[in-house]
Amino acid sequence: MKRAIIVTVIAGLIGLAMFLIPVDPPPEAKEQSMTKTDNIVQRQARGAYLAQVGNCMGCHTMQGGQPYAGGHSLATSIGTFVTPNITPDQETGIGRWSEDDFWRALHDGKGRNGSPLYPAFPYTEYTKITREDSNAIFAYLQSLPPIQQRNPPNRINFPFNLRPLIYVWRAFYFEQGIYQPQAAKSDEWNRGAYLVQGLGHCNACHTARNPFGASQGNILGGGQLMGSNWYAPSLTSLQEASTADWPIEDIIELLTTGLSYRAVATGPMADVVSQSLQHLTSDDARAMAVYLKSLPETDPHSRGVAPPLTEEVDKLLQRGGELYETHCQDCHGNLGQGAPGAYPALTGNRGIMLASPINAIRSILNGGYAPVTIGNPRPYGMPPFAQVLHDEEIALVLSYIRNAWGNRGTLVSAVQVDRSRKGAQ
Amino acid sequence: MRPLALILLIASLFFTCSAIAAGIPPVEVPNTMAERVKACVICHGPEDKEGRDAYYPRIAGKPEGYLFNQLRNFRDGRRHYRPMALLLEGLPDQYLRDMAAYFASLRQAFPPPEPIGSSPAEIELARRLIMRGDPVRKIPACVECHGRDLMGTAPFIPGLLGLPRIYILAQFGNWRNGGLMRGQTPDCMSEIAKQLTADEATAVAKWLAAQPVSEALLKHEGPPSALPDKLARRCSSVLQSPGL
Numbered sequence: 273m274k275r276a277i278i279v280t281v282i283a284g285l286i287g288l289a290m291f292l293i294p295v296d297p298p299p300e301a302k303e304q305s306m307t308k309t310d311n312i313v314q315r316q317a318r319g320a321y322l323a324q325v326g327n328c329m330g331c332h333t334m335q336g337g338q339p340y341a342g343g344h345s346l347a348t349s350i351g352t353f354v355t356p357n358i359t360p361d362q363e364t365g366i367g368r369w370s371e372d373d374f375w376r377a378l379h380d381g382k383g384r385n386g387s388p389l390y391p392a393f394p395y396t397e398y399t400k401i402t403r404e405d406s407n408a409i410f411a412y413l414q415s416l417p418p419i420q421q422r423n424p425p426n427r428i429n430f431p432f433n434l435r436p437l438i439y440v441w442r443a444f445y446f447e448q449g450i451y452q453p454q455a456a457k458s459d460e461w462n463r464g465a466y467l468v469q470g471l472g473h474c475n476a477c478h479t480a481r482n483p484f485g486a487s488q489g490n491i492l493g494g495g496q497l498m499g500s501n502w503y504a505p506s507l508t509s510l511q512e513a514s515t516a517d518w519p520i521e522d523i524i525e526l527l528t529t530g531l532s533y534r535a536v537a538t539g540p541m542a543d544v545v546s547q548s549l550q551h552l553t554s555d556d557a558r559a560m561a562v563y564l565k566s567l568p569e570t571d572p573h574s575r576g577v578a579p580p581l582t583e584e585v586d587k588l589l590q591r592g593g594e595l596y597e598t599h600c601q602d603c604h605g606n607l608g609q610g611a612p613g614a615y616p617a618l619t620g621n622r623g624i625m626l627a628s629p630i631n632a633i634r635s636i637l638n639g640g641y642a643p644v645t646i647g648n649p650r651p652y653g654m655p656p657f658a659q660v661l662h663d664e665e666i667a668l669v670l671s672y673i674r675n676a677w678g679n680r681g682t683l684v685s686a687v688q689v690d691r692s693r694k695g696a697q
Numbered sequence: 698m699r700p701l702a703l704i705l706l707i708a709s710l711f712f713t714c715s716a717i718a719a720g721i722p723p724v725e726v727p728n729t730m731a732e733r734v735k736a737c738v739i740c741h742g743p744e745d746k747e748g749r750d751a752y753y754p755r756i757a758g759k760p761e762g763y764l765f766n767q768l769r770n771f772r773d774g775r776r777h778y779r780p781m782a783l784l785l786e787g788l789p790d791q792y793l794r795d796m797a798a799y800f801a802s803l804r805q806a807f808p809p810p811e812p813i814g815s816s817p818a819e820i821e822l823a824r825r826l827i828m829r830g831d832p833v834r835k836i837p838a839c840v841e842c843h844g845r846d847l848m849g850t851a852p853f854i855p856g857l858l859g860l861p862r863i864y865i866l867a868q869f870g871n872w873r874n875g876g877l878m879r880g881q882t883p884d885c886m887s888e889i890a891k892q893l894t895a896d897e898a899t900a901v902a903k904w905l906a907a908q909p910v911s912e913a914l915l916k917h918e919g920p921p922s923a924l925p926d927k928l929a930r931r932c933s934s935v936l937q938s939p940g941l
Contacts, residue, residue, distance in 0.1 A: 335786075336773030543787050603724065603735070611724040614732075638783045639736050650792055652726070653736030656780050660739065 312411065319412025322405050325556070326398065326471040327548035328413075331355050340413065341365070341421040346392055347499035351428035353392045361418035374410040375403060380448055388438040390426075391446070400451035400470035460555075464563025467556060468492075472548075477504040477540065493570060496630075501692055502539050503628050508570040512626060515564050523561035528552060530643035535623055536616040538635055542643040550645040576627045576682035578675065588683070592672025595665055599657065600673075608677045614652045616642075619677040629670060629684045633692040636666050663689040730799040736784060737796070743805045752867070755859045757805035762852030764797035777871075807859040807910040815903045823904035826897060836892055839901075842885075842928055847905075850924055853932070862906035869898040885932040 323329065332355045334343040342357040360367040366374070366384075373384045381395035382388055389395060431437060451470055453462040468474050480489030481498050489495050494506030494513075505512035513535070515523045522532050530537035530545035537545045552560065579585045597606075603615040610617035618624055624632045639656035642648070657666065663686040670689075674681030726732060740753045756764060770776035772785040772793065785793070815823070825831075827847070830838035840847060842854050849856035857865075872890035893901070924932070 334773075336769060336775075546787060605721075605724040607721050609721045609723055611726045614726040615724060638780065640784060640786075641736070641788060644787070644789055644792060649789075650730075650733055650795060652733055653784070655736040655739035656784060657739075658780065 315408050315411045316415045317412075319408035319410065321551070321553075322409050322471060323412055324548055324551045325467060326401075326409070326473065327544065328358070328409070330543060330547040331393075332358050338419045338421065340416060341419040341423075343421065343423040348392060349498055350432040351426065353390065353426050353428070354423050355393075357419065357421050357423060358413055359416050359419040359421075360414045361420050364420050364422045365418060366413065367418055369410075371407055371410050374413075375406045378406050378409075379403075379450075381442070381446065387435050388442060390428075390438060391441070394473040394476040396446060397470055397473035397476055399446075399448050400466065402450055405471070458562075460559045460562050461566060463556065464559035464561070467560050468563050472560065474507070478507055479504075490570060492567065496628075497540060500540070501630050501634055503626065503630050504541070505623070505626060506570065507564060508567050510569060512622060514567065514569060515561070516567065516569060518565065520558065520561050520565060523564055524554075524557045527560060528557050529645055529647055531613060531616070531648070533610075533612055533617060535621065537643055538623075538631065538640055542640070546643040546645055550643070550647075578680040579683050585683070588668060589672050589675055592668035592670070593676065595661070595669040596672055596676075599661070600669065603652075603654070608673065608679075613648070618673050619679060621679075624670075625674055625679055625681040627682070629674070629681075629688060630692060632670055632674075633666065633684070633689055636661075636670060637689070637693060658693065662686075663693065730795065734796055734799060737800075740780075741800075752861060752864055754861070754864045755805075755808070756800045757803040759801060759855045760849050760851045760853060761794075761797045761801035763849070763855045764800055765794050766853065768793040768797060810909045811862055811906040813862060813903045813907045815900065815907065819900040820904060822897060823900040826893075826901055827904070834892055836889055837928060842924060842932070847908075854924070857905050858908050858910050860906065862902045865902040865905060866898060869893065869902070885928070888931075 329339055331344055331346065332340050332342050334341075334345075337343055338359070340357070340359045342355040344355045346353040346355065357365040359365040362368055369384055376382045377384075377389065377393075378395055378398045378401055380399070381391070381393070426433075451466045453459075454465075457465075475492055477497055478492045478494060480493070480495035490506075490508070492507040494504060494509065496503050507513050507515070510516060515526075518534065522534060526532040526535055526537065527545070527549045529550065530542055549557070596604075604610050604618050605615070608617060608619035608621075626632070635654060637656060637658040639654040641653040642651035644651055661669070666689045667684045667686045671683040673679065674684070737756075741756050743757070767776065768785060769790065771778060771781045772788065774782065826836070827839040830836045830841070839857065842850060843857050844850050844854070847857045869890050872887040890898070
């Protein structure tokens with residue numbers, strides 16, 4: 273039966289079967305009795321699921337605001353985008369849009385009046401979505417209650433505020449086209465690739481960006497998030513966040529719960545998990561994991577040179593160790609072992625040994641909660657230490673955890689911490 | 698099937714973990730709210746802290762609805778304090794409600810009163826505003842809303858004792874200057890705060906921070922005093938806030 277589901281999903285994907293929800297019972301029995309309204313209801317349900325996988329709501333809703341009514345700010349190096357209202361309101365939303373208009377936005381990155389959209393809207397990835405999936409998402413969005421909410425305009429700096437300039441960028445970097453399944457690979461792998469490259473828009477964060485905010489580096493090769501102090505690690509480097517040597521189950525666990533004994537999703541990745549990935553059907557989660565695991569390894573990223581353990585370094589690390597004992601050990605354990613499901617292990621944790629320590633600095637300065645999911649509705653939290661420890665102390669304790677219990681990483685300086693404190697969040 | 702899959706997933710999480718960390722016992726983590734709000738207690742803890750922590754307001758024992766409203770205000774950018782906004786980012790209402798309920802139920806000793814010297818004139822001014830208000834300017838007495846004993850009115854109006862002076866002053870400053878402050882507009886408290894002069898606010902803040910809180914008052918848990926209709930109408934934006 274599982275196989276049947278996968279097959280039907282793929283079939284839907286390439287346009288043979290249209291209105292199937294992957295977790296539904298076998299479709300043949302149902303199809304005969306399907307009336308037109310059933311069709312619509314099913315298509316909307318499928319669209320609701322796909323919108324979650326694409327995390328449309330995450331960007332098109334402001335904190336505490338009405339779902340999909342926009343108004344969420346996205347800070348980037350060229351200015352601040354304010355996302356539009358995509359509820360079916362006639363005046364302020366996309367109530368007057370047709371299926372074709374919507375398809376053109378997702379597939380070709382053009383607004384209803386034909387003008388090009390900024391790639392802060394990740395149509396560079398969404399272009400891989402099939403027409404059927406686009407129609408389903410549209411059907412779902414049109415079924416929402418219309419919300420009248422006029423959002424303020426984007427605040428983009430000159431000259432990037434000139435929309436026609438987007439054409440120049442598009443000529444170089446935008447490749448339009450639906451995902452083409454690779455015949456040599458399994459259906460499962462192709463489904464995973466479709467999700468990761470398309471709707472999941474992982475590459476929108478996990479690669480370097482050009483000034484327009486468009487992905488421009490090696491695919492999934494890692495990069496800093498625009499306008500923020502987060503680094504999204506390479507998904508193709510074993511030293512960063514490649515999962516090539518993980519069991520499939522562990523990858524699924526990380527994707528759908530944000531917690532695994534090897535890693536924990538924090539910051540923007542925690543949002544991706546709680547808003548989007550936790551809702552993946554088990555087949556889709558597995559397909560994504562299969563694809564991620566198969567990604568060929570790229571050049572190993574340099575982790576930087578860990579310090580030789582001179583007496584001086586030893587003294588520094590010892591001071592860091594004392595701070596660790598006072599402030600961190602309660603939760604993360606005397607050997608950095610953590611507690612499964614609650615406190616991440618720090619020993620063997622690649623996330624804290626990355627060449628760029630910005631994520632770890634940020635975690636220590638600002639603390640945070642692990643992602644909220646259906647299975648973990650009340651996650652445990654990490655206190656912010658910005659008010660408790662000085663830059664110097666944070667540098668010491670971080671250098672310590674990067675080099676304790678068999679971990680190895682470069683020493684972190686107070687200057688780096690200071691830069692994070694002052695920089696964009 | 699979904700819940701089952703989840704249970705299996707979680708079970709496998711525990712299984713692999715204990716298998717991997719072979720030999721090293723994991724940290725023991727109590728499955729309690731107290732453990733979950735350790736991230737808050739670093740600032741809102743009961744310990745007597747000095748220096749840089751002087752500003753942190755007491756939250757233990759405050760009305761649940763009030764705490765919940767404030768948590769949402771911080772998360773949604775209607776009340777500004779960056780460290781809390783970052784910490785609460787992405788947490789759903791339900792979890793905020795659980796946190797509010799936990800802190801509301803917490804009984805904690807009050808800090809000793811701040812040693813503040815007020816002039817007799819200041820004391821007189823503060824007492825008058827707090828106990829009787831100013832009918833001419835239509836300022837109700839603070840006790841009418843904040844309770845006879847100034848310990849708050851369930852479920853939305855907080856107590857005023859045990860708060861640092863500079864915290865109270867900062868709140869008054871925010872109400873006066875920031876239209877968006879604490880979200881609800883029009884909001885009875887911001888209207889009142891805008892009417893007070895700087896001298897009046899200072900006198901009131903000093904007096905409040907200098908009041909000792911007796912243990913008897915703390916243990917007192919009678920029925921919460923009800924808000925008179927007229928005042929309840931005035932605060933309707935806070936009282937009818939969605940979600941509770």
